[in-house]
Amino acid sequence: MKEIQITITHPVGLHARPAARFVQTAKKFASDVNVSYCDKTKSAKSILGILSMGVNANAQITIQANGADEEEAIKALVELIESNFGE
Amino acid sequence: MQVLKGIPASKGIAIGPGFIYRANEATPVRRQIPDPQAELERFRSACKRAIMDLREVYEEAVKSVGQEAAEIFQAHQMMLEDPELIQGVEDAILNERVVADYAMYEAGETNARVMESLEDPYFRARAADVRDVARRVQRILQGRSGGDVNLSQPSIILAEDLAPSDTMQFKRSLILGFFTARGGTTSHAAILSKAMGIPAVVGAGQLPQALKNTSLLILDGDQGELVIDPDEETLAQYHAQQVQQQDRARQEISSAHQPAITRDGRKVEVVANIGNLRDAEDAVASGAEGVGLLRTEFSYIEQNVVPDEKTLIEAYEGIFSTFGDYPVVVRTLDIGGDKEMPHLQLPVESNPFLGSRGIRLCFERPDLFIPQLRAILRAGVKTRLCIMFPMVAVADEVRRAKGILKECMQALASEGLAFNHHPQVGIMVEVPSAALCADQLAKEVDFFSIGTNDLTQYTLAADRTNSSVAHLVSALQPAILRLIRSVIEAGHAAGIWVGMCGEMAGDETAIPILLGLGLDEFSMTPPLIPAAKEIIRQWDTGQAKRLAEQALACETPGEVKKLVAEWRG
Numbered sequence: 001m002k003e004i005q006i007t008i009t010h011p012v013g014l015h016a017r018p019a020a021r022f023v024q025t026a027k028k029f030a031s032d033v034n035v036s037y038c039d040k041t042k043s044a045k046s047i048l049g050i051l052s053m054g055v056n057a058n059a060q061i062t063i064q065a066n067g068a069d070e071e072e073a074i075k076a077l078v079e080l081i082e083s084n085f086g087e
Numbered sequence: 088m089q090v091l092k093g094i095p096a097s098k099g100i101a102i103g104p105g106f107i108y109r110a111n112e113a114t115p116v117r118r119q120i121p122d123p124q125a126e127l128e129r130f131r132s133a134c135k136r137a138i139m140d141l142r143e144v145y146e147e148a149v150k151s152v153g154q155e156a157a158e159i160f161q162a163h164q165m166m167l168e169d170p171e172l173i174q175g176v177e178d179a180i181l182n183e184r185v186v187a188d189y190a191m192y193e194a195g196e197t198n199a200r201v202m203e204s205l206e207d208p209y210f211r212a213r214a215a216d217v218r219d220v221a222r223r224v225q226r227i228l229q230g231r232s233g234g235d236v237n238l239s240q241p242s243i244i245l246a247e248d249l250a251p252s253d254t255m256q257f258k259r260s261l262i263l264g265f266f267t268a269r270g271g272t273t274s275h276a277a278i279l280s281k282a283m284g285i286p287a288v289v290g291a292g293q294l295p296q297a298l299k300n301t302s303l304l305i306l307d308g309d310q311g312e313l314v315i316d317p318d319e320e321t322l323a324q325y326h327a328q329q330v331q332q333q334d335r336a337r338q339e340i341s342s343a344h345q346p347a348i349t350r351d352g353r354k355v356e357v358v359a360n361i362g363n364l365r366d367a368e369d370a371v372a373s374g375a376e377g378v379g380l381l382r383t384e385f386s387y388i389e390q391n392v393v394p395d396e397k398t399l400i401e402a403y404e405g406i407f408s409t410f411g412d413y414p415v416v417v418r419t420l421d422i423g424g425d426k427e428m429p430h431l432q433l434p435v436e437s438n439p440f441l442g443s444r445g446i447r448l449c450f451e452r453p454d455l456f457i458p459q460l461r462a463i464l465r466a467g468v469k470t471r472l473c474i475m476f477p478m479v480a481v482a483d484e485v486r487r488a489k490g491i492l493k494e495c496m497q498a499l500a501s502e503g504l505a506f507n508h509h510p511q512v513g514i515m516v517e518v519p520s521a522a523l524c525a526d527q528l529a530k531e532v533d534f535f536s537i538g539t540n541d542l543t544q545y546t547l548a549a550d551r552t553n554s555s556v557a558h559l560v561s562a563l564q565p566a567i568l569r570l571i572r573s574v575i576e577a578g579h580a581a582g583i584w585v586g587m588c589g590e591m592a593g594d595e596t597a598i599p600i601l602l603g604l605g606l607d608e609f610s611m612t613p614p615l616i617p618a619a620k621e622i623i624r625q626w627d628t629g630q631a632k633r634l635a636e637q638a639l640a641c642e643t644p645g646e647v648k649k650l651v652a653e654w655r656g
Contacts, residue, residue, distance in 0.1 A: 015209055017158070020165060024555045046171035047162070048198050051213050054205040084645070 001066045002074045007058060010084050014055035018085040023047045025080050031067025033077070044077070088318050093266065093291030095311035096277035100329045101264035101286045102322075105304045106242035107294065108235070110253060115189040115225060123181050130180060130187040133227040138167050140223070148255060150612060152282035154590065159216070159251050159275050161557060166220045172198055188228040195221025212274045219250035238262075243306050243313075245294050251275035259283065264306040266313050268294050284614075288313060343374030343617035347609075349602065350627040356608040357620050358414070360588055364402075367409040370613040374620065377413035377471075379536060379610020380588035381406065383420055383459065391430050393455065399462035407470040414471040416536065416586075416610075417463050418515065420455060421445045421477040431455070440550075445478025445515075446488055453491075460495045464506040472510040475536055479514040479521050485531040515588070517541035522570040529581035536610070537574055539589025543567050562591035563644035568600070572639060575605050586610055596651045598622045603635025630654075 010018050026033045026044035033044035037059060042049030044063065055061060065073040120126045141164045148157035166172060175194035179185045185193075195217050202214035226232070236253075238244075238261040246253070248269040254276050265280050265287040272289065280287035286308030295302075295315050305314040305325050314321060347357045358379035359370035370378065386394045386402050394402075407415055422428070423436075423444025436442035449456035463474060476488045489512060499506045516522050517538030525535065539562040544551055546567060551560035561567075571587075578585035586608030591597045593611030598619055601609065611619060634654050641647045 012209075016162075020162060021558055023165065024558065027555060043170065046169050047165045048169050048171040048201075048217065051210060052198070052201045052205070054207055054210045056207060 002070045013057045029073035031065045031070045036062040089315040091313040093288040096289045097280040097287035099286035099308045101306040108246040118186040156282040188225045249276035347620040347623040373613040373616040378415040396458040400466045403466035416473040467507045477515045480518045525574045525577035537587040539591040561644040563647040603631030
């Protein structure tokens with residue numbers, strides 16, 4: 001299992017398009033990927049789960065991946081967040 | 088007189104009768120079903136159908152409200168593919184033997200309530216999305232249509248809440264404004280009404296108690312008020328205000344009828360994409376200087392028979408005459424196996440987007456192609472006619488199409504019929520191979536029109552209606568900007584004009600870049616024309632060139648957007 005803590009820098013947080021991009025990226029991997037924020041843990045592959053956590057700008061989240069491609073999954077999600085969701 | 092206060096969501100003043108919209112929703116009843124497996128199948132096929140419907144709504148919305156506002160419907164698609172929502176429904180069906188529509192309702196409510204409990208208004212507004220998605224599936228399962236949207240006269244729509252799909256169902260010309268009891272400025276009713284330019288007030292907390300048929304309403308989208316049965320003084324005030332606003336709008340439109348000339352005096356053509364006679368009238372009213380893309384599919388889609396030459400002539404004449412001396416670019420039939428048109432008997436293909444479509448299909452179907460070419464030539468006898476072939480991939484196809492066109496002209500001449508003897512002939516540049524070999528194709532034609540929608544999808548190998556790859560689909564991708572540059576250069580080197588009829592041509596970020604790349608003609612959906620002309624007037628060609636150079640060096644669409652924003656200051 002791999003785990004990483006990271007801060008969402010995008011000005012809108014995990015809303016709208018960033019949330020959609022995040023979920024789309026997570027879905028590409030076979031591993032189970034979860035996101036934790038404020039005592040809540042949700043699947044990174046669920047748009048409703050991610051939205052329901054209400055992650056705003058500058059919030060720190062924990063991403064956890066478990067499976068064959070866990071490393072790649074974490075790497076891809078971190079890159080996405082660090083590139084400000086390609087925007 | 089009664090005044091209800093709400094949140095101003097979209098500017099403008101509307102005066103008129105009210106129409107109370109009630110979504111045709113009955114809360115489903117929890118029932119046990121005998122065969123959970125069959126019920127699961129029923130649910131899954133309803134979901135599939137809902138996703139297909141949403142794709143269509145999305146495509147429609149892109150045309151009417153633009154890409155950004157339309158993305159709502161893509162998000163809806165993602166929700167329907169979401170395990171969080173779907174698993175809940177499937178578990179209830181299988182484990183508790185609950186009827187599918189109730190299971191869907193319950194799962195939707197559970198998720199919506201979670202959203203509603205969040206502090207941020209943006210997240211709270213997503214509750215309406217979850218409910219909208221759940222209701223779409225419920226309606227399919229129950230075989231019901233949506234609420235009554237048949238307005239008998241232009242009206243102010245009053246509703247408890249308006250889901251995005253409700254908002255899109257009304258006939259645009261009959262909506263004066265929107266007033267809702269629920270929702271905030273980030274609700275979709277708000278976003279969509281802004282995109283449509285319709286006044287809206289949301290989140291008023293209540294609807295008018297007793298609304299008589301004869302009641303007159305004033306909706307003030309600037310102040311966020313709804314006035315019911317106004318007294319004479321109030322009405323007069325608002326009338327005056329409305330006249331003022333209309334004057335301002337008229338001014339904008341009158342400047343829309345002026346040509347688009349850059350600060351250093353270069354004139355570019357701003358023309359319209361249209362698909363029928365009604366669009367043609369809108370286009371002229373919006374200041375279009377002609378048609379850059381007449382989609383001719385309407386004659387084949389609206390009726391369930393193959394139209395004959397005479398029917399086509401009548402249809403084209405009506406549209407051509409609207410444009411007088413302005414040029415009209417007619418695209419020949421552009422369909423393929425993805426369209427369900429039983430009367431055309433198109434072959435079923437495993438991959439219709441890479442199959443027999445556009446000019447390829449026309450070669451196989453002279454029974455469709457020849458009557459159309461003859462009708463275009465005959466109807467366009469007095470028009471500045473340009474004929475454009477879609478989906479051209481190689482130069483041979485252009486030569487072949489031109490050969491068929493020539494034969495049609497010879498036949499018409501020998502029959503002694505009047506027709507246009509000198510149409511310009513051009514192609515859509517939308518297949519990457521055509522863009523890459525534009526120098527070769529330029530020798531065969533009088534003009535190019537770049538179709539960025541398909542060019543982008545084909546170049547990036549990504550379907551924009553597929554939510555998991557749609558993020559790749561942007562005409563601001565470096566690959567697309569480079570292709571556009573080389574197509575324009577190849578066209579100009581051969582002495583032909585180059586236009587664009589994809590969505591990009593009306594995009595405010597893209598316009599200055601395209602101007603800098605030397606595009607001669609911008610063709611777009613009519614409502615975008617006034618603003619596009621305004622943008623062109625603000626730029627200087629030299630400036631735009633420097634911007635374009637920098638844009639071509641960017642690596643992502645995001646960088647391009649930032650760059651253009653910086654230049655605008």
